Amino acid sequence: MTEEKIVKHFQVSDPEQAVSLMGNQDKNLKLLEEGLNVTLNAFGNDIKITGTSQAASRSYAVLSNLVELIAQGITISSGDVVSAIKMANRGTLTHFQALYQTELIKDRRGKPIRVKNFGQRQYVQTVANNDVTFGIGPAGTGKTFLAVVMAVAAMKNGSVEKLILTRPAVEAGESLGFLPGDLKEKADPYLRPIYDALYAVLGAEHTARLLDRGVIEIAPLAYMRGRTLDDAFVILDEAQNTTPAQMKMFLTRLGFGSKMIVNGDVTQIDLPRHANSGLVQAHRILKNIPHIGFVNFSAADVVRHPVVASIIAAYDQQGDQQAAKNKQNM
Incomplete structure (x- = not known):
């Protein structure tokens, strides 16, 4: 039996706020229609919501939250709309406003950087409350x-003296041996996402100066062996491609006054066949140790184009089906 549809009306008192809410060519309303399974029709400052009782109520709540942000002088983007939709569908919309109350840092253009969803908020809080944090997703x-x-915020407020960013030099179907230069030069292409993040926050020139002074160090994981990392913020990226021995080596570099973040995606392991992932093992044996926190992200936490989350979910579903099929055939 099909649930009966109802109509709600959402009024925006300020015409300028209405324009910001709807977006260029009503792009925000189109995102809301697709994400919340409703029909939205705008007539001046009035938005007519048509859908099931639950969908219409969720849409009204999302619109209310977005207008409240606009009233605070915050310019909303498609990403903000998608985040609100996902939080509404997951029942966490009550936390939406809180995402915008804490500014982590300003980027190189002076724009505030904030968390974009509930999963990111949990991630930031876990890092603040632990010495070692694993972000898996x-x-x-x-x-x-x-x-x-x-890491940059910690350096700016004096909590740490340097940033160390690393990742294992392993990629699917590629070999470092074919690249020119020494180990660091060979590994630099694999470290590009870290450089991109630094450039977005600090700018290319400032990043280069800090690299020259040794305040920021970006290096392949092999460079961590034999060191003790005191007063540093240390990030290991693509940790699913570490072996158990490499993961143990990295984690035992932690020194006094330091924090570590270990990030990875256990569905994207590029290690040679039959090799075990150090991230998978660490998740299993370290999850109950004090001062070590784990945050598990899902496709719902993706902050790229909405279709990316759907792609990830489809691949996850296919993987689950294949695993179940393999289990039946055993």
Whole structure:
């Protein structure tokens, strides 16, 4: 039996706020229609919402939250709209306003950087409350970018003296041996996402100066062996491609006054066949140790184009079906 549709009306008192809410060519309303399964028709400052009782109520709540942000002088983007939709569908919309109350840092253009969803908020809070934090989940959830933001913020407020960013030099179907230069020069292309995050926060020139002074160090994981990292903010990216021995080596570099973030996606392991992932093992054996926190992201936390989350979910579903099929055939 099909649930009966109802009509709600959402009024925006300020015409300028109405324009900001709807977006260029009503793009925000189109995102809301698709994400919340409703029909929205705008007539001046009035938005007519047509859908099931639950969908219409969710849409009204999302519009109310977005207008409140606009009233505070915050310019909303498509990403903000998508985040509100996802939080409404997950029942966490009551936390939406809180996302915008804490500014992590300003980017190189002076714009505030804030968390974009509830998963990112949990990630930031876990990093603040632990010495070692594992962020596990798909690409596009903002793990690397947020880790760099928190590292730069810690350096600016004097909590740490340097930033150390690393990742294992392993990629699917590629070999470092074919690239020119020494190990660091060979590994630099694999470290590009870390450079991109630093450039977004600090700018290319400032990043280059800090690299020259040794305040920021970006290096392949092999460079961490034999060191003790005191008063540093240390980030290991693409940690699913570490072996158990490499993961143990990295984690035992932690020194006094330091924080570590370990990020990875256990569905994207590029290690040679039959090799075990150090991230998978760490998740299993370290999850109950004090001062170590784990945050698990899902496709719902992806902050890229909405279709990316759908792609990830489809692949996850296919993987689950294949695993179930393999289990039946055993």
